Amino acid sequence: MSPNQPGQMPRVPIPGVKNLIAVGSGKGGVGKTTVAVNLAVGLARLGHSAGLMDADVYGPNVPLMMGINRTPMAYGERIQPLDQYGVKLMSMGFLNPGDKPLVWRGPMLHSVIQQFLRGVDWGVLEFLVIDLPPGTGDVQLTLIQTAPITGAIVVTTPSDVSLEDARKAIHMFHQVKVPILGMVENMSYLMCPHCRERIDVFSHGGGRRTAEQMNVHFLSELPLNPDVRAGGDSGKPVVLAEDMRQDGPGFLELARQTISRVAEMGPQEGPRIEVTD
Numbered sequence: 001m002s003p004n005q006p007g008q009m010p011r012v013p014i015p016g017v018k019n020l021i022a023v024g025s026g027k028g029g030v031g032k033t034t035v036a037v038n039l040a041v042g043l044a045r046l047g048h049s050a051g052l053m054d055a056d057v058y059g060p061n062v063p064l065m066m067g068i069n070r071t072p073m074a075y076g077e078r079i080q081p082l083d084q085y086g087v088k089l090m091s092m093g094f095l096n097p098g099d100k101p102l103v104w105r106g107p108m109l110h111s112v113i114q115q116f117l118r119g120v121d122w123g124v125l126e127f128l129v130i131d132l133p134p135g136t137g138d139v140q141l142t143l144i145q146t147a148p149i150t151g152a153i154v155v156t157t158p159s160d161v162s163l164e165d166a167r168k169a170i171h172m173f174h175q176v177k178v179p180i181l182g183m184v185e186n187m188s189y190l191m192c193p194h195c196r197e198r199i200d201v202f203s204h205g206g207g208r209r210t211a212e213q214m215n216v217h218f219l220s221e222l223p224l225n226p227d228v229r230a231g232g233d234s235g236k237p238v239v240l241a242e243d244m245r246q247d248g249p250g251f252l253e254l255a256r257q258t259i260s261r262v263a264e265m266g267p268q269e270g271p272r273i274e275v276t277d
């Protein structure tokens with residue numbers, strides 16, 4: 001499989017959107033949405049125009065984690081994204097509020113993803129973060145084969161089962177020639193609030209080791225931190241409260257790392273906009 005083969009859809013740029021960052025994982029529950037949400041809000045806090053597209057059409061958690069759930073407006077053919085914490089948002093959860101799952105078949109799934117990418121009025125964005133569903137299935141392939149993804153971030157925990165699946169996700173991105181910005185080891189360790197000792201709940205170092213073995217960049221280790229969970233459940237991503245100058249849960253640093261990795265990958269097409277905080 002390679003991009004732009006005859007018979008395949010070309011990776012057409014999204015006008016106005018400069019960088020597409022896909023956040024993927026081999027497994028669910030490793031903190032992929034948490035990373036995508038905090039990364040998007042972190043990028044906005046650092047003064048970059050950012051959007052977040054929830055491509056997890058089966059289990060859209062972005063509305064809950066961003067603390068917003070309204071039906072988006074449409075002008076003509078274009079859907080207007082919602083805006084929260086300075087981040088433009090689109091999620092299937094906005095279109096299907098409630099607990100009932102949607103059942104999608106291949107072609108429908110394909111058109112929903114295209115609609116989210118190209119039927120939404122994203123405006124001018126420096127970064128559009130995409131929260132992929134877990135795994136290496138249809139949605140991921142459709143998306144990464146048709147969208148001009150700048151780079152992917154693979155989220156894992158340090159446990160062997162998560163790492164095994166992360167390797168599959170890395171293979172998938174390699175196969176379809178999507179560059180990998182790096183790997184994030186989430187729930188990397190727990191800082192004991194009493195003795196301040198570091199506890200390696202799911203073992204330690206596996207993320208970095210796997211990244212080295214697979215020749216991908218290691219972006220960061222994020223601690224298991226109750227504030228992260230609380231931020232997700234309350235719709236106030238923890239990065240909103242992170243101190244710009246001090247060590248926090250690490251999401252601002254992840255946003256900085258992402259910006260520099262994208263810069264290292266060379267100039268991208270599209271408008272360059274400078275916004276200051």
Ligand SMILES: Nc1ncnc2c1ncn2[C@@H]1O[C@H](COP(=O)(O)OP(=O)(O)O)[C@@H](O)[C@H]1O
Nearest residue numbers: 028029030031032033034223224225228229232
């Ligand atoms: N670093 C972390 N510390 C504490 N809780 C976390 C952390 N990362 C994720 N969580 C929590 O774990 C659960 C699963 O995370 P989520 O982002 O929904 O995973 P995924 O999108 O991979 O399925 C959520 O309740 C989230 O708040």
Ligand SMILES: [Mg+2]
Nearest residue numbers: 032033056061
């Ligand atoms: Mg998720």
